[in-house]
Amino acid sequence: MNILILGSGGREHALTWKLSQSKKVSRIFIGPGNAGTAELGTNLPINPEDFESVGRAVRDNDIKIVIVGPEAPLVSGIHDYFLADGFLKSIPVIGPSKSAARLEGSKDFAKDFLTRHGIPTAAYKTFDKSNASLAPAFLRSLEPPYVIKADGLAAGKGVLIIKDIAEAEREVNDILGGKFGTAGQKVVIEQFLSGIELSVFVITDGHSYILLPEAKDYKRVGAGDTGLNTGGMGAVSPVSFAGKEFMARVKERIIDPTMKGLAEDGIVYKGFIFFGLINVGGDPFVIEYNARLGDPESEVVIPRIRSDLFELIEGVAEGNLSEREIVTDPGFFTTVMLVSGGYPGSYEKGIEISGLGKTSDCVVFHAGTKISGNKVVTSGGRVLAVSSPGGTMKEALEGSYRNARLLSFDKMYFRPDIGFDL
Ligand code: AMP
Ligand code: GLY
Numbered sequence: 016m017n018i019l020i021l022g023s024g025g026r027e028h029a030l031t032w033k034l035s036q037s038k039k040v041s042r043i044f045i046g047p048g049n050a051g052t053a054e055l056g057t058n059l060p061i062n063p064e065d066f067e068s069v070g071r072a073v074r075d076n077d078i079k080i081v082i083v084g085p086e087a088p089l090v091s092g093i094h095d096y097f098l099a100d101g102f103l104k105s106i107p108v109i110g111p112s113k114s115a116a117r118l119e120g121s122k123d124f125a126k127d128f129l130t131r132h133g134i135p136t137a138a139y140k141t142f143d144k145s146n147a148s149l150a151p152a153f154l155r156s157l158e159p160p161y162v163i164k165a166d167g168l169a170a171g172k173g174v175l176i177i178k179d180i181a182e183a184e185r186e187v188n189d190i191l192g193g194k195f196g197t198a199g200q201k202v203v204i205e206q207f208l209s210g211i212e213l214s215v216f217v218i219t220d221g222h223s224y225i226l227l228p229e230a231k232d233y234k235r236v237g238a239g240d241t242g243l244n245t246g247g248m249g250a251v252s253p254v255s256f257a258g259k260e261f262m263a264r265v266k267e268r269i270i271d272p273t274m275k276g277l278a279e280d281g282i283v284y285k286g287f288i289f290f291g292l293i294n295v296g297g298d299p300f301v302i303e304y305n306a307r308l309g310d311p312e313s314e315v316v317i318p319r320i321r322s323d324l325f326e327l328i329e330g331v332a333e334g335n336l337s338e339r340e341i342v343t344d345p346g347f348f349t350t351v352m353l354v355s356g357g358y359p360g361s362y363e364k365g366i367e368i369s370g371l372g373k374t375s376d377c378v379v380f381h382a383g384t385k386i387s388g389n390k391v392v393t394s395g396g397r398v399l400a401v402s403s404p405g406g407t408m409k410e411a412l413e414g415s416y417r418n419a420r421l422l423s424f425d426k427m428y429f430r431p432d433i434g435f436d437l
Contacts, residue, residue, distance in 0.1 A: 016040060016041055016079045016080065016414045017040075017041055017042045017043075017044065017046045017076055017077050017078050017079055018040055018042075018043055018044070018078060018079065018080045018081070018082060018328075019043075019045070019046060019059075019069075019072060019073060019076070019078040019080075019081045019082070020034070020043060020044070020045045020046070020048075020052075020056075020081075020082045020083070020084060020091075021045075021046050021063035021081065021083045021084055021088060022045075022046075022048075022063060022083070022085045023045075023047050023049050023052075023067065023383075023398065024049070024084065024085070024196075024310050024382045024383070024395075024397070025047055025310050025311055025313065025314050025350075025352075025380040025382035025399075025400040026050060026084050026085075026307075026308050026309070026310035026311075026313035027045060027049075027084040028046065028049060028051040028052050028380040028381050028382070029313045029314050029317040029318070029380050029402075030082060030084065030308075030317065030318070030324075031043055031045055031048075031051075031052045031055050031056055031311065031376065032051075032055060032335065032356060032380070033317045033318075033320065033324045034082075034252075034324060034325050034328070035055045035056065037323045037324070037325035037326075037359060038323075039323070039325050039326075039329070040325055041054030042056065042057065042076075043055060043057070044057050044058075044059050044072065044076050044078060045057070045058050045059065045070065046058070046059040046060075046061040046063060046072060047059065047060055047061060047062070049381045049382070049383065049384045049385060049394070050381050050384040050385050050386045050391045050392075051379070051380060051381025051384060052381070053297060055387060057076075058286070059072050059076075063084075063085065063087070063088040063093070063259070064087055064091060065089050066088070066092075066093055066096040068283075069081070069088075069093065070096070070097070070100065070103050071107055073103060074102065076307050078106065079106065080106065080107050080109065080329075080332050081093075081097070081106060081107070081108045081109065081110075082109040082110070082328060083108060083109065083110030083286070083307065084307065084308070084310075085307060086116070086119050086120070086168065086305060086306055087168065088110075088115040088118060089110045089111055089113070089119075089120075089286075089306045089307065090113065090116045090117075090120035090168055090306070090340070091113070092112070092113035092116075093108060093110065094108045094110055094111060094112040094113065094285075095112050095113050097219050098112075103333050107285075107331070107332035107333075108285075108286075109285065109286050109287075109324045109328055109331055109332065110208045110285070110286040110287070110306065110307065111281065111284045111285060111286045111306050112282075112284075112285075114122070114282055115277070115282045115283065115284040115306070116306040117181045117208060118288070118304035118305075118306055119168075119289075119303070119304055119305045119306040119307070120167060120168055120259065120306070120313070121166050121167060121201075122164045122165075122166050122167075122203045122261065123141040123166045123172075123201050123203055123305065125304050126139045126141070126203055126205075127141075128276060128280070129301055131276070131409060132272050132273070132275070132276035132279070133272060134268065134269055134272045134273060134276070134301055134303075135268055135269070135298065135299065135300045135301065136300055136301045137162070137205040137206040137207070137208050137302075137386075138157075138205065138206040138301065139164070139203055139204060139205040139206065140153045140203075140204055141201050141203050141204075141430040142177070142187065142191070142201065142202050142204065142315075143191065143200060143201045143202070143318050144191055144200075146155040147187065147188065147191055150184065150187045150202070150204060151184050153204055154180060154183050154184060154187070154204060155180065157204070157206055157207070158175075158206075159178050159179075159180065159183075159207070160176050160177055160207050160372070161176070161177050161178075161179045161180070161183040161204065161207070162174070162175075162176055162204065162205040162207050163176075163177065163183060163186050163187055163190065163202060163203075163204055163205075164202065164203040164204075164205065165190050165194075165195040165198045165201075165202060166198065166200060166201035166202065166203060167195075167197060167198030167199070167200070167201075168198055169195040169196075169198040171244065171245075171246060172195070172244075173190075173195050173198055173199070174244075176207070187202050187204065190202050193240060200254065203307075208293050208295055208300055209295065210293040210295035210296070210300075211231075211256065211292045211293065211294050211314075211436065212231065212232075212291065212292065212293050212302065213230070213231050213254045213256075213257055213286055213293075213294065214229065214230050214231065214232055214250075214289060214290070214292070214309050214312045215229045215230055215257075215265055215269075215270070215289075215290040215292055216228075216287055216288070216289055216290070216308060216309070216312070216316060217270060217287070217288050217290075218229075218286070218287050218327050218328075218330075218331060218336070219273060219274065219284055219285065219288060219331070219336065220285055220330055220331040220333075220334050220335070220336040220337075221277075221284055221285050221288070221334070222334065222336070222337065223336050223337040224236070224270070224274060224288075224336070225327055225330075225336060225339065225340075225341050226266070226270070226341075227287075227316055227320065227341065228252045228253060228282075228315075228316045228319040228320070228343050228382055229252060229253060229254050229257050229262070229308065229316075230250045230251065230252040230253075230254065230312040230315050230316050231250060231251050231252070231254045231437065232247045232249075232250045232309060232311060232312050233247065233248045233249045233250065233430060233433055234246075234247055234248070235248070236237025236248060236354075236358070236359060236384070236430070237430070237434065238430055238431055238432045238435075239435070240436075243356065243359050243360070244359070245354070245359045245396070245397070246310060246311075246359075246396070246397055247309070247311040247312070247352065247397075248311075248351075248352045248429070248430040248433070249349070249350055249352050249400075249415075249429075249430055249433030250309075250311045250312050250314065250315045250349070250350050250414075250433070251315060251347065251348070251349045251411070251433065251434045251436075251437065252312070252315040252316055252319055252347070252348050252349075253319075253347065253348075254437065255408070255437045256294055256437075257294075258376075260292065261297065261299065264297075264298065265290070265292065265299045266300055268298075268299060269290060269299055269301060269317075270290065270293065273288070273290070273304075285331050286306065286307070286331065286391065287306070287307055287308045288304065288305075288306070289304065289305035289306070289307060289308060289309050289312075290304060291303040291304070291305065310382070311350050311352055311382075311397075311400050314348075314350040314378075314380045314400040314402045315348040315349060315350050315402060316348075318344075318348045318378060318402055318404065319343050319344045319348050320341060320342075320343055320344075320348075321342040321343060322340065322341055322342040322343075326338055326340075327341060334346070340388055344404075346405065346406055346411075347404065347406070347407060347408045347410070347411040348402055348403065348404055348405075348411055349402070349403060349405070349408060349411040349412045349414075349415045349433060349434060350380070350400045350401060350402040350403075350415060350429070350433075351400070351401050351412075351415040351416060351419050351429050351433050352382065352397050352399070352400050352401075352429060352430075353397075353398050353399040353400075353419060353422060353425060353427050353428070353429050354396055354397050354398060354400065354427070354428050354429065355383075355393055355395070355396050355397075355398060355424075355427070355428075356425075356426025356427065356428055357426070358396035358397065358428070359394075359396060362396055362426070363393075363425075363426070364392075364393055364394050364395070365387065365392050365393065365394070366392055366393045366424045366425045366426070367390050367391070367392050367424060368384065368390075368391045368392060368393060368398070368399070368422065368423070368424045369422070369423050369424065370421045370422040370423055371391060371422065373421040373422075374401070374418040374421050375418070376403065376404075376414055376418075377401055377402060377403040377404075377414050377415065377418045378402045378403075378419070379399055379400070379401055379402075379422070380399070380400040380401075380402060381398075381399060381400075382395060382397040382398055382399060382400050383395020383396060383397050383398045384398060384399070393424055398424065398427070399422060401419045401422070402415065402416045403415040403418060409434075412433060412434050415433070416431075
């Protein structure tokens with residue numbers, strides 16, 4: 016069967032790598048993909064948010080299943096676009112409908128969902144221009160720091176954590192005034208939760224779900240969790256504090272009520288759900304939902320899946336996921352992201368990457384690369400994710416760092432302390 020994977024990052028390379036090992040998959044197309052996916056399948060020069068060209072690629076290449084990597088096409092309704100087309104409606108899209116993707120696309124929607132269904136999350140209130148005058152009083156009812164979020168997708172920049180009350184009030188006004196464009200038509204103000212975060216993933220066909228390995232992602236650019244937020248500088252799996260007891264709480268208090276809540280609200284969800292959780296003294300709370308897999312979490316979660324991932328994808332497509340199983344590797348995987356100098360601020364692109372043939376006992380997932388002539392060059396802030404296995408986290412990290420040092424491009428940077436807190 017031919018499949019199409021939409022996206023161009025490390026997550027999509029990891030999906031391509033894993034699905035290319037399935038006996039049931041004949042050809043993989045990736046739109047638009049990167050230099051890494053080009054080695055395993057056929058890159059198509061399409062924009063995942065241009066649904067017409069995605070539809071054309073599906074017809075032209077006899078694609079039978081579409082797997083959506085990033086959130087933007089889901090939030091803008093690629094699943095619904097397929098369902099509304101006489102031909103495309105028979106092609107399963109792995110990724111939720113527009114209505115279901117609001118769990119990621121609207122923080123107000125997600126908080127309302129969580130609260131209505133009694134799922135642990137930080138206390139909050141939503142404001143828009145009509146009730147903005149009440150925001151200062153709500154801020155004053157909370158302890159600092161203040162957590163202020165633009166409602167919609169803001170390219171990972173829409174969450175502010177501010178200590179000073181006057182600055183917090185100003186930010187609320189700036190967001191409602193258009194600082195993040197239409198993403199800031201509403202602002203969610205939340206109680207600050209103190210704890211350690213982790214990412215938990217399930218795949219669901221709308222009826223049952225299968226839990227994937229959990230991971231911890233390192234979002235800040237600098238060592239010791241300092242500096243600006245990034246898309247993620249590295250990840251580890253498994254997560255030491257996510258033992259049996261904690262994960263039983265996650266299932267009972269968070270995953271099961273989420274699935275039940277979706278059913279009660281009449282929302283059919285087909286695809287991956289990413290639970291961004293925080294462990295507060297042993298109790299899990301939801302920080303956010305995402306309608307997709309994480310990146311760089313995928314670069315450690317997917318290598319830990321021993322069984323055929325396509326079996327689960329097919330289970331979602333056919334609505335019989337309850338008959339499928341996952342086998343996971345009990346060992347560790349870690350990934351270290353090699354990024355362009357300057358990231359997450361401005362950085363150069365098109366820099367030649369060297370050392371790609373020198374690595375061993377690891378998988379180098381391409382996150383922001385492209386082929387230029389006969390060279391592989393950088394094409395994004397996050398460039399390569401070096402994923403290594405190990406019997407312990409330390410052993411896996413040694414592999415990631417040993418291999419990271421064999422790779423190079425001008426102004427390359429990586430965090431030296433992934434896993435430091437575990
Ligand atoms: P989000 O985009 O909602 O995941 O927020 C980005 C980051 O902000 C999260 O990964 C957390 O580190 C932090 N954050 C968001 N909400 C809260 C909260 N209520 N309490 C503490 N930290 C938070
Ligand atoms: N690594 C966090 C995310 O994918 O949103």
